[in-house]
Amino acid sequence: MNGGMSVIVRTVSRFVYGLILVFGFYVIMHGHLTPGGGFQGGAVVASAFALLLVAFGAAGLKGRLNAHLLQSLEEVGALAFLALGFLGIGTAFFYNLLANSGSLFGASVPIGPNSGILDSAGTLPLMNWAVGLKVMTGIASIVIVMLIGARKEETE
Amino acid sequence: MNVGNLPFIVSALLVVLGIYTLLFKRNLIKLVIGVSLIETGVNLFLVMLGYRSEGIAPIYTFAPAGERMVLPTPQALTLTSIVIGLATTALLLSFAVFIWRHYGTLDVHKIKELKG
Amino acid sequence: MRKAALFVAFLFVSAFLLLAASSIRPFGAPIVSTMDDYFIANAQREIAANNVVTAIVFDYRGFDTLGEATVLFAAVVGVLTLFRKLREDER
Numbered sequence: 001m002n003g004g005m006s007v008i009v010r011t012v013s014r015f016v017y018g019l020i021l022v023f024g025f026y027v028i029m030h031g032h033l034t035p036g037g038g039f040q041g042g043a044v045v046a047s048a049f050a051l052l053l054v055a056f057g058a059a060g061l062k063g064r065l066n067a068h069l070l071q072s073l074e075e076v077g078a079l080a081f082l083a084l085g086f087l088g089i090g091t092a093f094f095y096n097l098l099a100n101s102g103s104l105f106g107a108s109v110p111i112g113p114n115s116g117i118l119d120s121a122g123t124l125p126l127m128n129w130a131v132g133l134k135v136m137t138g139i140a141s142i143v144i145v146m147l148i149g150a151r152k153e154e155t156e
Numbered sequence: 157m158n159v160g161n162l163p164f165i166v167s168a169l170l171v172v173l174g175i176y177t178l179l180f181k182r183n184l185i186k187l188v189i190g191v192s193l194i195e196t197g198v199n200l201f202l203v204m205l206g207y208r209s210e211g212i213a214p215i216y217t218f219a220p221a222g223e224r225m226v227l228p229t230p231q232a233l234t235l236t237s238i239v240i241g242l243a244t245t246a247l248l249l250s251f252a253v254f255i256w257r258h259y260g261t262l263d264v265h266k267i268k269e270l271k272g
Numbered sequence: 273m274r275k276a277a278l279f280v281a282f283l284f285v286s287a288f289l290l291l292a293a294s295s296i297r298p299f300g301a302p303i304v305s306t307m308d309d310y311f312i313a314n315a316q317r318e319i320a321a322n323n324v325v326t327a328i329v330f331d332y333r334g335f336d337t338l339g340e341a342t343v344l345f346a347a348v349v350g351v352l353t354l355f356r357k358l359r360e361d362e363r
Binding site: 158159160161162163164165167168169171172175176179180204205206207208209214215216217225227228229231232233235236239240242243244246247250251254 | 278282285286289290292293294295296298299300301302305307308311312316322323324325328329333336337339340343344346347350351354355
Binding site for chain 3: 031032033034035037067071074075078081082085093094096099100106107108109111112114116120121122123124127128131134135138141142145146148149
């Protein structure tokens with residue numbers, strides 16, 4: 001895994017990595033309208049990161065990886081999810097304060113089949129982003145640490 | 157013996173295959189695969205419990221009008237179960253890497269005999 | 273001898289599981305669905321979300337999602353702790 005793969009694989013993966021990132025962010029953002037959400041989109045983005053790791057090898061990405069930065073981002077995502085739960089504490093824990101209210105993400109939705117309004121559903125898109133950040137950085141840091149930790153002992 | 161229950165029988169078959177792998181295989185990585193098979197069978201069973209015949213997905217965006225929807229609650233529980241399965245598999249594989257570093261082998265019968 | 277006894281026990285367990293799966297209630301006809309009918313009928317009015325499954329995961333049952341986020345966090349911390357660099361006095 002220290003060598004990476006051939007020139008064709010490396011060139012194509014540089015191009016495909018951006019497309020997978022865009023698709024993953026689309027799945028996270030539209031979680032309240034179409035199938036998907038935070039967990040599914042976070043897994044898609046983490047698979048893009050794993051593609052880079054396989055194509056370039058651990059030695060090729062040496063200078064740009066930082067497992068501690070990724071773990072700090074994961075903690076930020078977990079704390080943001082908890083803070084969004086405390087937003088409506090006047091009525092209940094996890095009360096959806098922003099739904100049907102007219103402010104950020106507060107539009108109302110016509111009852112029955114419709115064609116989807118993006119700024120509806122209150123705190124749901126914000127929670128989707130917090131959980132998506134948590135899942136993508138968590139899985140990426142697990143993959144990096146297991147790869148570098150396993151290989152280093154083998155070459156000693 | 158009701159053959160109309162084929163989805164339930166398939167998920168029970170997955171659990172049976174996982175139990176076979178846990179009982180009769182000696183490599184640690186194959187045991188991790190057996191645990192993952194059992195979790196897959198249980199998740200499939202949970203989703204199959206909420207199906208209504210001739211139902212559509214419980215989403216209102218571009219939904220065809222006048223159809224029944226399947227039950228959405230088992231799908232939400234399966235989401236949680238899949239993420240917990242991921243966490244379990246990650247920790248199991250980390251322990252497997254540690255055992256391989258310490259003992260030099262991944263055979264379950266030999267790990268009991270060698271002393272560290 | 274030990275392997276034969278293990279194989280017989282495995283046959284008993286697998287027969288029990290397959291027989292139970294085939295004599296459960298018919299596929300496609302849930303018996304009780306009061307809570308899910310309430311969720312399907314009222315999710316658009318109360319939460320203004322089109323996706324009923326996401327509304328259940330993050331709003332009606334948000335506490336379970338908090339527990340799941342905790343499990344994921346514990347797994348990441350556990351893996352990062354197992355592979356940390358030992359200081360020289362711990363080795």
